[in-house]
Amino acid sequence: MIKVRHLKKVFRTPQGEDLTVLSDINCDIAKGEVVSIIGPSGTGKSTLLRCLNRLEEPTSGSIEVDGTDILDRSTDISRIRRRMGMVFQNFNLFEHLTVLDNVTLCPMTLLGKSRAEAEHRGMELLEAVGLHDKAGNLPRELSGGQKQRVAIARCLAMEPEIILFDEPTSALDPTMVSEVLAVIRHLASQGMTMCIVSHEMQFVRDVSTRILFLYDGVVYEEGTPEQIFDNPQKPVTKAFINRIRTFEARLENRRFDLYGLFGKIHTFCTKYGVVGQTLDKVQHVTEEMLCGIMPFNGAVTVRAEYSEKTSVLSLTFTEEKPDGPILKTLDEESLSLLMVKGMSRSVTESQEGSVCVEI
Ligand code: ADP
Numbered sequence: 001m002i003k004v005r006h007l008k009k010v011f012r013t014p015q016g017e018d019l020t021v022l023s024d025i026n027c028d029i030a031k032g033e034v035v036s037i038i039g040p041s042g043t044g045k046s047t048l049l050r051c052l053n054r055l056e057e058p059t060s061g062s063i064e065v066d067g068t069d070i071l072d073r074s075t076d077i078s079r080i081r082r083r084m085g086m087v088f089q090n091f092n093l094f095e096h097l098t099v100l101d102n103v104t105l106c107p108m109t110l111l112g113k114s115r116a117e118a119e120h121r122g123m124e125l126l127e128a129v130g131l132h133d134k135a136g137n138l139p140r141e142l143s144g145g146q147k148q149r150v151a152i153a154r155c156l157a158m159e160p161e162i163i164l165f166d167e168p169t170s171a172l173d174p175t176m177v178s179e180v181l182a183v184i185r186h187l188a189s190q191g192m193t194m195c196i197v198s199h200e201m202q203f204v205r206d207v208s209t210r211i212l213f214l215y216d217g218v219v220y221e222e223g224t225p226e227q228i229f230d231n232p233q234k235p236v237t238k239a240f241i242n243r244i245r246t247f248e249a250r251l252e253n254r255r256f257d258l259y260g261l262f263g264k265i266h267t268f269c270t271k272y273g274v275v276g277q278t279l280d281k282v283q284h285v286t287e288e289m290l291c292g293i294m295p296f297n298g299a300v301t302v303r304a305e306y307s308e309k310t311s312v313l314s315l316t317f318t319e320e321k322p323d324g325p326i327l328k329t330l331d332e333e334s335l336s337l338l339m340v341k342g343m344s345r346s347v348t349e350s351q352e353g354s355v356c357v358e359i
């Protein structure tokens with residue numbers, strides 16, 4: 001249904017520099033598919049969606065919708081847009097119109113439906129999203145979750161062939177996220193073709209037929225929910241899926257500021273909810289490593305990686321000019337210091353001059 005080839009989008013910054021957000025996007029969306037686009041903030045997910053219905057003018061490449069190149073000058077873009085609904089983060093409802101009028105306006109003006117016809121369908125759609133009794137209310141009288149459900153009903157009223165969702169729940173109170181996701185799930189179960197940008201990972205996993213991981217201006221990795229969530233292949237996808245947070249510090253020599261380092265590690269850990277015993281262990285292991293075990297023939301880098309998904313924290317200590325493998329040269333005593341009292345799950349030599357301690 002949608003075929004994107006070599007799509008490129010370059011923005012001109014206020015400073016007059018070129019910012020390439022999408023460098024070479026290739027993807028297809030078939031009828032009945034639910035394709036989710038995930039990736040770190042600022043990677044161009046919104047830009048890609050906006051290019052699909054030309055709310056944003058692509059710099060080059062092609063986008064075909066059912067065989068029609070929508071970037072061609074002769075294409076009637078408003079006709080194409082009518083077939084693609086879009087639901088935005090902040091609802092974009094007409095604040096001065098009632099809920100029902102929000103839903104009926106476009107079908108009357110753009111599809112030429114009579115008021116009676118539009119209202120009849122509008123009420124059906126409001127019922128479908130659970131807001132039948134709010135038809136006469138103004139948007140400001142609704143909660144965020146209700147507003148977004150109206151926005152979805154308004155979109156459906158245009159009988160789109162595909163709906164593009166750009167972070168439909170990210171402006172909502174956590175308590176209202178699920179009511180909106182439930183509506184989208186229902187649409188998916190009815191076979192609606194959708195392209196969804198969302199940070200709700202469990203939802204994305206459940207609802208999608210295919211997932212695109214956008215990174216560095218390209219579709220960096222693509223696959224089924226199982227492939228992307230259970231068995232991501234590329235390093236950035238892995239880090240994103242496991243929500244890996246990292247901290248790194250470089251210590252020039254043995255006379256580094258240990259307490260300054262503890263302070264920074266402490267800040268990193270508490271930011272991600274690593275507290276109590278684990279935090280004590282982190283401090284203990286760091287001290288054992290840096291004040292006893294690391295040879296310090298060159299500078300030493302301390303890297304902490306914390307997976308918010310698995311709650312595993314690992315510390316890696318790397319010597320810049322390795323004097324040979326560290327672990328092998330260690331005596332029983334130093335090793336047992338590290339493993340002492342269940343301080344760590346494992347201690348491994350990840351590469352020459354680099355010791356990784358899992359806590
Ligand atoms: P995402 O939705 O993945 O968070 P966006 O598509 O919103 O990312 O933005 C990608 C990048 O493009 C960001 O660095 C953003 O600042 C930049 N950008 C988006 N829109 C514009 C614009 N109209 N002019 C200049 N830069 C923009």
Ligand code: MG
Pocket residue numbers: 045046047167
């Ligand atoms: Mg965005």
